[in-house]
Amino acid sequence: MKTPPAALLFDVFGTLVDFRSSIALDARARFGAGFDGEAFADAWRAEYQPAMQRIRDGNRGYVPLDVLHRENLDRILPRFGKDGLSEAERAEFNLVWHRLTAWPEVPAALRRLRTKFRLAPLSNGNIALMVDMAQHNDFRWDAILGADIARDYKPKPVVYEAACAAFGLPPERCMMVAAHSDDLAGAAKSGLMTAHIARPDEHGPGKGEAAPSVPVDFAARDLAHLAELLLS
Amino acid sequence: MKTPPAALLFDVFGTLVDFRSSIALDARARFGAGFDGEAFADAWRAEYQPAMQRIRDGNRGYVPLDVLHRENLDRILPRFGKDGLSEAERAEFNLVWHRLTAWPEVPAALRRLRTKFRLAPLSNGNIALMVDMAQHNDFRWDAILGADIARDYKPKPVVYEAACAAFGLPPERCMMVAAHSDDLAGAAKSGLMTAHIARPDEHGPGKGEAAPSVPVDFAARDLAHLAELLLS
Numbered sequence: 001m002k003t004p005p006a007a008l009l010f011d012v013f014g015t016l017v018d019f020r021s022s023i024a025l026d027a028r029a030r031f032g033a034g035f036d037g038e039a040f041a042d043a044w045r046a047e048y049q050p051a052m053q054r055i056r057d058g059n060r061g062y063v064p065l066d067v068l069h070r071e072n073l074d075r076i077l078p079r080f081g082k083d084g085l086s087e088a089e090r091a092e093f094n095l096v097w098h099r100l101t102a103w104p105e106v107p108a109a110l111r112r113l114r115t116k117f118r119l120a121p122l123s124n125g126n127i128a129l130m131v132d133m134a135q136h137n138d139f140r141w142d143a144i145l146g147a148d149i150a151r152d153y154k155p156k157p158v159v160y161e162a163a164c165a166a167f168g169l170p171p172e173r174c175m176m177v178a179a180h181s182d183d184l185a186g187a188a189k190s191g192l193m194t195a196h197i198a199r200p201d202e203h204g205p206g207k208g209e210a211a212p213s214v215p216v217d218f219a220a221r222d223l224a225h226l227a228e229l230l231l232s
Numbered sequence: 233m234k235t236p237p238a239a240l241l242f243d244v245f246g247t248l249v250d251f252r253s254s255i256a257l258d259a260r261a262r263f264g265a266g267f268d269g270e271a272f273a274d275a276w277r278a279e280y281q282p283a284m285q286r287i288r289d290g291n292r293g294y295v296p297l298d299v300l301h302r303e304n305l306d307r308i309l310p311r312f313g314k315d316g317l318s319e320a321e322r323a324e325f326n327l328v329w330h331r332l333t334a335w336p337e338v339p340a341a342l343r344r345l346r347t348k349f350r351l352a353p354l355s356n357g358n359i360a361l362m363v364d365m366a367q368h369n370d371f372r373w374d375a376i377l378g379a380d381i382a383r384d385y386k387p388k389p390v391v392y393e394a395a396c397a398a399f400g401l402p403p404e405r406c407m408m409v410a411a412h413s414d415d416l417a418g419a420a421k422s423g424l425m426t427a428h429i430a431r432p433d434e435h436g437p438g439k440g441e442a443a444p445s446v447p448v449d450f451a452a453r454d455l456a457h458l459a460e461l462l463l464s
Contacts, residue, residue, distance in 0.1 A: 066400065118363060127381075128400030131350060131374045142363045144375040148398060149359075166380060168298065168360030
């Protein structure tokens with residue numbers, strides 16, 4: 001391989017944590033066993049890209065993802081007959097994104113990777129969200145990088161570049177790790193190394209990327225496999 | 233006490249780490265046992281506030297503290313007859329700020345405080361510097377906040393306010409911990425709670441703040457004492 005990276009930068013939603021199952025579980029606990037939690041999770045997530053796009057396009061100033069998640073929640077609740085939720089209930093429900101649960105192999109793989117590399121999330125999630133999620137899953141980060149420090153959203157180049165600069169590293173010493181080819185393509189355009197993690201079931205059975213659709217430096221079956229590839 | 237804080241935000245240079253002894257030791261190792269390492273540390277640190285002041289005043293765009301430290305090093309080396317250092321030697325020497333050693337009670341006290349509070353440095357040091365220093369001293373932070381995320385220097389209000397916002401907390405749920413009254417006065421003006429740590433020998437024997445000169449919520453003998461005050 002090329003000069004090995006000094007830092008690994010992680011996409012989080014879908015790559016490290018299973019947002020769909022976590023949100024579906026929470027929604028069912030809240031609305032009853034018959035509630036279609038998966039459809040609700042899919043609907044909430046479907047609002048994610050359009051909400052960020054207005055900011056990426058410069059049609060809205062930067063606001064943290066917590067704000068977008070809350071606006072998106074207000075938008076979808078009526079579709080599921082749940083517009084009766086109070087302000088306090090909505091604010092509390094919105095924090096479900098702070099409590100997403102990691103894919104099973106992730107915590108141990110991160111601990112292994114931390115023996116050799118600097119680790120940080122490079123997520124569109126804001127710092128407070130990432131701090132809570134780290135506590136929920138016992139992730140140990142060296143720093144929380146991503147949208148909140150760049151004040152813009154991936155895959156805009158400034159987000160990758162601000163993260164490398166914060167670590168004091170040139171992009172070629174940083175590796176972006178993600179389950180999404182568009183994220184890796186963005187990172188590669190800014191000069192970062194790239195590693196793809198297969199998450200074939202991210203959006204439901206068979207609805208996720210089993211393999212990258214762009215050239216990458218590493219393609220791994222899961223994060224434990226990436227740790228094997230990088231540490232052996 | 234008032235509502236207890238949810239997060240503690242730490243000044244670092246002088247409050248958590250003994251920069252003067254660390255730099256003096258490194259300088260003596262580099263230049264010989266007869267070299268006045270303490271005078272060198274004092275001279276380097278004396279350039280710190282004026283360098284930041286130009287940025288606070290808007291007379292220069294934000295650059296990270298690593299850049300200011302390097303400029304200040306170039307300024308003082310000739311005064312100590314050391315202008316023969318190469319570019320590579322200067323770049324390497326400048327990283328001494330990344331390897332400063334904690335005051336003795338700090339690592340254990342931080343581990344105790346982390347059982348109850350979110351912890352982050354709120355330093356004028358940049359993220360890369362804080363990451364290296366955390367690794368050197370085994371500090372475990374929830375996030376790295378401070379100048380680099382605000383793109384300005386303490387005691388400007390934006391630096392305190394950006395840190396609280398990053399944690400998703402109102403200022404009154406955050407407590408600034410510092411050995412410097414001007415830092416605590418700045419934090420209090422933005423609505424944060426404040427805790428003073430006595431460091432009577434920060435700038436040499438008897439040359440440091442043994443007590444705060446401004447009103448604070450807590451005044452502690454050292455960080456272990458603050459942990460007792462907050463956790464009992």
